[in-house]
Amino acid sequence: xxxxxxxxxxxxxxxxxxxxxxxxxxxxxxxxxxxxxxxxxxxxxxxxxxxxxxxxxxxxxxxxxxxxxxxxxxxxxxxxxxxxxxxxxxxxxxxxxxxxxxxxxxxxxxxxxxxxxxxxxxxxxxxxxxxxxxxxxxxxxxxxxxxxxxxxxxxxxxxxxxxxxxxxxxxxxxxxxxxxxxxxxxxxxxx
Numbered sequence: 760x761x762x763x764x765x766x767x768x769x770x771x772x773x774x775x776x777x778x779x780x781x782x783x784x785x786x787x788x789x790x791x792x793x794x795x796x797x798x799x800x801x802x803x804x805x806x807x808x809x810x811x812x813x814x815x816x817x818x819x820x821x822x823x824x825x826x827x828x829x830x831x832x833x834x835x836x837x838x839x840x841x842x843x844x845x846x847x848x849x850x851x852x853x854x855x856x857x858x859x860x861x862x863x864x865x866x867x868x869x870x871x872x873x874x875x876x877x878x879x880x881x882x883x884x885x886x887x888x889x890x891x892x893x894x895x896x897x898x899x900x901x902x903x904x905x906x907x908x909x910x911x912x913x914x915x916x917x918x919x920x921x922x923x924x925x926x927x928x929x930x931x932x933x934x935x936x937x938x939x940x941x942x943x944x945x946x947x948x949x950x
Contacts, residue, residue: 773797779835784842794846795839796869798858802851803829803836803870811866815840815874836872845875866924883919883931888912890928891921 769790773783778797787795803810805824813821818837822830836847850857850869860868871877883891888909898904912919915933922930 777835779832779839779847781842784839784844787839788843792844794848795844796848796850796858796861797832797836798850798852799832800852801828801832801849803832803849805829809868810870811868812877813870813872815872818872833870833872836870840872840874846871846873846877848872878922878924880920880922883912883916883921885913885916887921887928888916891919891931894928894931 769792771783771786773780776782778799779795784795803813803825805813805821810821813833815837818833822833825833832849836849839847848861848867848869848871850861854860854868857868891912892907892909895904895907899906915935918933918935920932920934921928
């Protein structure tokens with residue numbers, strides 16, 4: 760795995776073949792990629808508008824709502840997902856800064872065809888708390904949100920659910936389930 764084991768990327772010139780042809784996809788799978796990013800001169804537009812995230816299972820049905828080039832790219836991206844590549848990103852290389860915009864944003868700017876769940880709601884993990892505190896801090900300064908500290912959150916970690924995109928926390932909600940349980944327990948005791 761060499762450099763890839765350190766979170767680095769392999770860049771492949773696939774101009775001699777199609778960027779999503781089987782030899783490219785099989786090579787990518789062989790080196791264990793998490794995604795293929797195809798920088799092309801085309802884009803996938805669904806009903807004339809950019810489509811940012813498409814489940815590979817929906818690709819065939821959506822291919823009827825794009826042009827011939829988009830349909831071919833969409834089917835090829837879905838086939839790559841079916842062969843074991845978790846995600847395929849198709850970027851329009853004519854758009855200035857598209858690669859940087861894709862890599863350094865949560866939602867991206869191209870079309871991502873995905874086989875995995877890249878956007879999930881899950882329980883808060885302890886390693887998420889610093890990021891959550893940063894989000895809370897920004898909101899506390901702008902609104903009347905109650906300030907929390909690490910220990911407050913850690914002591915009630917089971918109450919929290921987060922929205923994560925590519926395992927980056929982008930939203931959070933606290934249910935207060937433990938508060939309800941504690942109150943019910945105290946009520947039974949005092950009766």
